Amino acid sequence: EPEVTQTPSHQVTQMGQEVILRCVPISNHLYFYWYRQILGQKVEFLVSFYNNEISEKSEIFDDQFSVERPDGSNFTLKIRSTKLEDSAMYFCASSVSGNSNQPQHFGDGTRLSIL
Amino acid sequence: KNQVEQSPQSLIILEGKNCTLQCNYTVSPFSNLRWYKQDTGRGPVSLTIMTFSENTKSNGRYTATLDADTKQSSLHITASQLSDSASYICVVTRGGNNRLAFGKGNQVVVIP
Numbered sequence: 001e002p003e004v005t006q007t008p009s010h011q012v013t014q015m016g017q018e019v020i021l022r023c024v025p026i027s028n029h030l031y032f033y034w035y036r037q038i039l040g041q042k043v044e045f046l047v048s049f050y051n052n053e054i055s056e057k058s059e060i061f062d063d064q065f066s067v068e069r070p071d072g073s074n075f076t077l078k079i080r081s082t083k084l085e086d087s088a089m090y091f092c093a094s095s096v097s098g099n100s101n102q103p104q105h106f107g108d109g110t111r112l113s114i115l
Numbered sequence: 116k117n118q119v120e121q122s123p124q125s126l127i128i129l130e131g132k133n134c135t136l137q138c139n140y141t142v143s144p145f146s147n148l149r150w151y152k153q154d155t156g157r158g159p160v161s162l163t164i165m166t167f168s169e170n171t172k173s174n175g176r177y178t179a180t181l182d183a184d185t186k187q188s189s190l191h192i193t194a195s196q197l198s199d200s201a202s203y204i205c206v207v208t209r210g211g212n213n214r215l216a217f218g219k220g221n222q223v224v225v226i227p
Contacts, residue, residue, distance in 0.1 A: 106158030
């Protein structure tokens with residue numbers, strides 16, 4: 001069964017540095033998402049992406065964050081000037097359409113640790 | 116506010132026994148409710164989805180119920196297996212913007 005894949009599985013970065021988290025969504029999916037889960041907390045929506053542009057973003061997704069689909073397969077989340085509170089598990093998800101009855105398929109996440 | 120609350124936070128059950136997990140939500144307008152299973156170190160995997168008109172849905176040994184009037188859902192696990200040890204997350208889709216609201220999860224540990 002096709003899967004969403006994320007790399008790296010674990011990223012350790014010094015505070016203030018930039019990080020890029022990578023995701024390869026399922027090939028025939030058209031909608032892409034990023035979520036984060038701070039340790040012990042709920043999963044939180046960051047951003048959704050369709051047709052090469054952001055379709056919706058949460059209040060968490062400020063100017064520090066950006067997303068890009070640089071080619072036909074990768075979907076990236078960039079965090080500029082990382083802060084300690086950015087430490088979290090970041091999940092990428094994709095869905096075949098924006099219909100709410102279509103499930104979002106999640107990757108296994110990237111654990112981001114900011115030192 | 117659009118919240119999803121789950122109980123119990125965690126539970127330990129003996130292999131072969133049944134258990135029921137609870138989810139209460141205040142998300143409005145409501146589109147659908149999903150239960151996801153998240154194994155340790157893995158991403159969430161969808162188990163069931165229910166819309167407003169559905170009040171029960173099964174997926175193997177997992178049975179979900181939905182009472183849209185009281186805004187409550189449950190997930191029943193029958194004849195638990197060691198592989199059922201995971202976090203079970205209740206996720207409600209908000210109508211209109213299709214934004215997902217996540218519960219904190221029920222941590223289930225099945226012991227032999």
